[in-house]
Amino acid sequence: MALLDIRNLTVAFQTGNGMFTAVDRVSVSLSEGEVVSIVGESGSGKSVAMLAMMGLLPWTARVTADRMEFDGKDLLAMGSGEKRRIIGREITMIFQEPMSSLNPCFTVGFQLTEALKTHLRMGRKERRERAVELLNQVGIPEPVKRLSVFPHQLSGGMSQRVMIAMAIACNPRLLIADEPTTALDVTIQAQILDLLLKLQQDNDMALVLITHDMGVVAETAKRVMVHYAGQQVEHQEIGGLFANPHHPYTAALLAALPERAASKKLPSIAGVVPGQFDRPTGCLFSPRCRFVTDLCRSSEPPPAPAELGSALCHYPLDDGVPLNHPDGKEAV
Amino acid sequence: MFIYVLKKIGVIIPTFLGVTLVAFIFIRLLPGDPVLLMAGERGMTEERHARMMAEFGFDKPILVQYGLYLNQLAHGDFGTSIITRKPVLQEFMTLFPATVELSLCAIILAVLLGLPAGMIAAVKRGSFFDHTVMTGALTGYSMPIFWWGLLLIIFFSGILGWTPVSGRISLLYYFEPVTGLMLVDSLLSGQDGAFWSAIRHLILPTVVLATIPLAVIARQTRSAMLEVLGEDYIRTARAKGLSPIRVTGLHALRNALIPVITVVGLQVGVLFAGAILTETIFSWPGIGKWMVDSIFRRDYPSVQGGLLLIAAIVMIVNLLVDLLYALINPRIRHTE
Numbered sequence: 021m022a023l024l025d026i027r028n029l030t031v032a033f034q035t036g037n038g039m040f041t042a043v044d045r046v047s048v049s050l051s052e053g054e055v056v057s058i059v060g061e062s063g064s065g066k067s068v069a070m071l072a073m074m075g076l077l078p079w080t081a082r083v084t085a086d087r088m089e090f091d092g093k094d095l096l097a098m099g100s101g102e103k104r105r106i107i108g109r110e111i112t113m114i115f116q117e118p119m120s121s122l123n124p125c126f127t128v129g130f131q132l133t134e135a136l137k138t139h140l141r142m143g144r145k146e147r148r149e150r151a152v153e154l155l156n157q158v159g160i161p162e163p164v165k166r167l168s169v170f171p172h173q174l175s176g177g178m179s180q181r182v183m184i185a186m187a188i189a190c191n192p193r194l195l196i197a198d199e200p201t202t203a204l205d206v207t208i209q210a211q212i213l214d215l216l217l218k219l220q221q222d223n224d225m226a227l228v229l230i231t232h233d234m235g236v237v238a239e240t241a242k243r244v245m246v247h248y249a250g251q252q253v254e255h256q257e258i259g260g261l262f263a264n265p266h267h268p269y270t271a272a273l274l275a276a277l278p279e280r281a282a283s284k285k286l287p288s289i290a291g292v293v294p295g296q297f298d299r300p301t302g303c304l305f306s307p308r309c310r311f312v313t314d315l316c317r318s319s320e321p322p323p324a325p326a327e328l329g330s331a332l333c334h335y336p337l338d339d340g341v342p343l344n345h346p347d348g349k350e351a352v
Numbered sequence: 353m354f355i356y357v358l359k360k361i362g363v364i365i366p367t368f369l370g371v372t373l374v375a376f377i378f379i380r381l382l383p384g385d386p387v388l389l390m391a392g393e394r395g396m397t398e399e400r401h402a403r404m405m406a407e408f409g410f411d412k413p414i415l416v417q418y419g420l421y422l423n424q425l426a427h428g429d430f431g432t433s434i435i436t437r438k439p440v441l442q443e444f445m446t447l448f449p450a451t452v453e454l455s456l457c458a459i460i461l462a463v464l465l466g467l468p469a470g471m472i473a474a475v476k477r478g479s480f481f482d483h484t485v486m487t488g489a490l491t492g493y494s495m496p497i498f499w500w501g502l503l504l505i506i507f508f509s510g511i512l513g514w515t516p517v518s519g520r521i522s523l524l525y526y527f528e529p530v531t532g533l534m535l536v537d538s539l540l541s542g543q544d545g546a547f548w549s550a551i552r553h554l555i556l557p558t559v560v561l562a563t564i565p566l567a568v569i570a571r572q573t574r575s576a577m578l579e580v581l582g583e584d585y586i587r588t589a590r591a592k593g594l595s596p597i598r599v600t601g602l603h604a605l606r607n608a609l610i611p612v613i614t615v616v617g618l619q620v621g622v623l624f625a626g627a628i629l630t631e632t633i634f635s636w637p638g639i640g641k642w643m644v645d646s647i648f649r650r651d652y653p654s655v656q657g658g659l660l661l662i663a664a665i666v667m668i669v670n671l672l673v674d675l676l677y678a679l680i681n682p683r684i685r686h687t688e
């Protein structure tokens with residue numbers, strides 16, 4: 021049985037101009053100890069999807085799903101009290117901005133031990149010992165001294181290490197890491213990523229790694245979900261994804277990787293992810309797709325079969341060739 | 353932190369000097385001759401008038417008068433009332449506890465009601481409660497104190513007869529002041545009903561004086577809370593599975609308090625201004641009423657000394673608030 025099983029999750033925000041669908045029928049499933057990655061450009065609904073699962077969205081969000089289960093328990097149906105026993109204990113999350121994610125008014129020690137007190141009812145001395153142990157695990161030097169330090173005295177990398185320590189405090193079974201390295205120096209990014217993967221293996225926890233960096237994906241995940249404008253456009257094993265991407269968007273993302281770029285100039289994907297006001301009809305990627313046809317502009321593509329990465333495309337690619345495309349091989 | 357404190361103190365000294373100058377000049381600009389006023393209906397001879405002008409130093413050039421005044425201040429002499437002939441400082445200290453008692457009760461009431469009201473309004477943003485609190489705060493803020501005080505007196509004292517109209521305690525009770533705070537002294541006196549009488553006298557003036565600070569604190573708390581509730585660290589706290597009460601009452605409130613404390617501190621100055629009106633309405637024998645009386649009697653030294661002492665107290669309170677601000681804000685407390 022899957023540890024996390026989400027089917028057709030949809031999140032719509034109430035805005036001044038009506039409803040805005042930020043996440044559109046996204047499915048995520050994950051078994052115990054597995055690492056999956058969600059990739060996509062900014063604004064593609066990666067964070068919103070995971071925040072919806074955690075129950076951390078503001079009241080303007082309407083969350084619906086055919087199924088949303090953790091360890092067989094229905095997350096949608098349970099009351100908020102019951103959910104709080106899972107959130108922060110069995111499922112935890114770390115965020116993109118470590119500096120602003122720590123409360124500036126409380127010490128590292130206080131924030132680190134809070135979950136231990138709430139969920140595990142540990143005594144003061146026990147909590148302190150565990151906190152020191154956690155800071156050691158995430159590679160923070162002089163852990164005893166750091167307990168009484170305030171967040172503004174920490175660097176970005178240190179803050180993210182503290183966030184990670186907080187997230188693994190109760191030995192969660194699932195950790196959601198939402199672009200954990202985006203805000204950090206390039207030199208620190210690799211360290212934090214390595215740390216996350218090491219902890220994932222040592223503690224045998226499942227990990228959802230959200231990123232918009234295909235390079236990060238290549239180094240970490242076994243399975244990848246590609247999101248675009250709130251939709252899940254492709255879902256594949258890592259090897260297959262890099263060797264044979266089925267959605268033109270995935271192919272474009274890969275082509276934009278520095279080591280894959282054919283010329284010196286980086287081929288970036290022209291255009292931006294559509295938002296609330298410039299949502300195209302038909303396929304959402306059609307304005308930026310090089311294989312676009314009239315069919316793409318007028319009708320929404322159905323998901324392709326699983327062996328084609330469930331690609332949300334009228335002409336899913338196979339070995340770089342769009343299948344059933346009117347121009348055939350000429351299109352490439 | 354040490355440097356922060358030094359800086360704050362460094363600002364106070366020139367400010368205080370500025371206040372002495374303003375107080376001095378302002379008083380001289382008021383129309384009316386104090387010596388003639390003292391003489392009253394009887395009038396006085398030219399010669400006696402000149403002698404008294406000289407005695408109080410009113411005949412010297414204005415700069416010299418100011419110099420003399422500063423010198424006196426340096427020696428802790430805030431002047432002598434030309435009506436009662438008692439040192440201004442002494443009169444001030446006798447009446448000050450009454451004002452402290454009233455102001456303290458008012459600010460406590462304002463914080464006790466304003467903080468939770470602003471907090472709940474922020475959490476339940478857009479709700480009926482939120483609209484009620486915000487409308488109430490706006491009304492309270494724009495209410496003329498004098499009119500509001502009279503309205504309360506008419507209703508609660510006149511029509512309902514629940515509260516006394518003026519004074520600090522019923523004339524039935526008499527005891528020597530120990531602390532000067534009527535609530536404490538009436539308890540210490542051990543007389544039956546004295547404490548209750550003191551409370552009944554305190555209620556209306558406290559409500560009147562608390563109105564504006566209450567409105568300001570409620571509004572400020574609401575806006576500070578709204579801002580803080582959208583911060584990333586609140587999401588982190590919720591992601592830990594903490595109860596909503598702990599998230600808002602501890603994680604959010606602790607941060608929202610930082611701007612609120614500053615506002616509460618600024619309200620102390622407003623409170624003294626309000627005390628002048630409130631004490632006059634309720635014949636509350638504090639420094640507010642004393643200042644008004646002194647102005648009407650053209651008691652220059654009392655007004656001048658009183659102004660300076662009030663200014664000094666406001667500055668000291670603001671300094672204390674700044675210290676509290678630093679204590680509650682780790683970003684200031686822990687800087688090298």
Ligand SMILES: Nc1ncnc2c1ncn2[C@@H]1O[C@H](COP(=O)(O)OP(=O)(O)OP(=O)(O)O)[C@@H](O)[C@H]1O
Nearest residue numbers: 033042061062063064065066067068069078232295
């Ligand atoms: N509270 C909200 N109300 C309305 N719209 C929202 C809200 N939160 C997010 N959105 C919108 O939802 C869309 C998806 O946002 P999301 O933060 O999930 O993107 P993302 O894929 O995580 O991007 P990034 O890489 O920048 O983190 C965006 O268009 C965003 O503007």
Ligand SMILES: [Mg+2]
Nearest residue numbers: 066067198199
């Ligand atoms: Mg995001």
